[in-house]
Amino acid sequence: MLKFNKIYKQYDTPILGPINLEIEKDSFVSILGSSGAGKSTLLRLASNLIQPTSGSIEYLNNKKPNIGFVFQDPTLLPWRSVIDNVLLPTELTSKNVKLSKEKAFFWLSKVGLRGKENSLPNQLSGGQKMRVSIARAMAQDCSLLLMDEPFAALDEVSRNKLEDDLLDIWEKNKLTVLFVTHSVTEAVYLSQRVLVMSSSPGKILDDVIVTEKKSRDDSQNHEFFLKINQLTNILKKESDE
Ligand SMILES: Nc1ncnc2c1ncn2[C@@H]1O[C@H](COP(=O)(O)OP(=O)(O)OP(=O)(O)O)[C@@H](O)[C@H]1O
Ligand SMILES: [Mg+2]
Structure with missing residues (x-):
């Protein structure tokens, strides 16, 4: 759906890069990473709202898809x-x-x-x-939905409801979703793949595939908790460095 080729972004200082990343069509991918890691910048680059300092972004069939953007504040x-x-x-x-x-x-x-x-x-x-x-x-x-911490301001009940609505929309509408969040649980629950970004400059530190079907109430669901632990540890290690 979307491919980042050796993307760098610099303002006064280097912010991002190099980013090499391929997002498969119809996949649901989440991005975790500390504040300032460059997650919002990555989404803006994906939508062509801003241009990379170097490198290129390729869309499937060389055609920019219809892009929906849910910004960090509702604008x-x-x-x-x-x-x-x-x-x-x-x-x-x-x-x-x-x-x-x-x-x-x-x-x-x-x-x-x-x-x-x-x-x-x-x-x-x-x-x-x-x-x-x-x-x-x-x-x-x-056909490409970019979401920047869309549920961060919600109470837990509304948040869970909107997460399930979003999964429903994604399943029924042939959508590729790139979803930024600070919640490890949310990332694992929603997505098939979780990217972890490190900061200054922002890079993809880890790329974790989540395969099992998840359920909120299934306390026997091993993979769910293993992935949450794995990702939490990656983030901890990153913030200690
Ligand atoms: N227009 C800009 N001019 C200069 N610096 C910028 C600009 N936009 C972003 N930055 C810098 O780029 C870095 C990454 O910002 P970005 O908003 O992408 O982070 P983020 O990962 O989304 O953080 P958060 O989790 O707090 O939303 C920050 O250090 C920020 O100050
Ligand atoms: Mg942001």
Whole structure:
């Protein structure tokens, strides 16, 4: 779906690199790493929002896919209603206004915001704003979904619910997901593969495949806990260095 070839990114100082990474089509990949490791920068590079200092990004069939981006903060326009925020990106690209509206309604109800379509962002809780941002990304029919700590601000119950909704959306919609989180448990629960980044400059330190089907209540599930331990140790070691 996406390939990073010898990517480096530098501002005043080197931030990232070298990054060599291939993300398979329809896979769910999480990225862990300490604050400042360059996770958000990596997503911005993946979406072409910023350009690498050197190296290149290749998309499948050399064609940039429709990309949905859920940013670390929900970035809603305060003067636009919920529905108009969801419609904003499609307004810019799509001619079929009616279809876009239907899709926006569909995704808002999918993320549990039916009835909030005409609210303004400042009438919503933090978690609800995040849901708007997820609906906005999904309403664009994206095939690559980039998510930057989307559930960090949520309480545990809402978070678990949205994680399961996201897995459902991923399974039903042929999506490639690149998901940044600080939660090892969340990464292992959601993904098929977990990347761990080290910092200054950011690199991929480890690449862990998670194969077993996971279940939240299955305390007998060995792989789940083994992977969580393995990744927690990698992160600990990295932060001690
Ligand atoms: N536009 C910019 N100009 C200068 N430095 C930047 C810019 N954007 C990011 N950086 C620097 O790049 C490094 C990586 O930032 P990035 O936001 O990618 O980290 P992160 O892994 O997402 O951290 P967090 O977990 O806190 O969100 C940081 O040291 C940050 O200060
Ligand atoms: Mg970040």
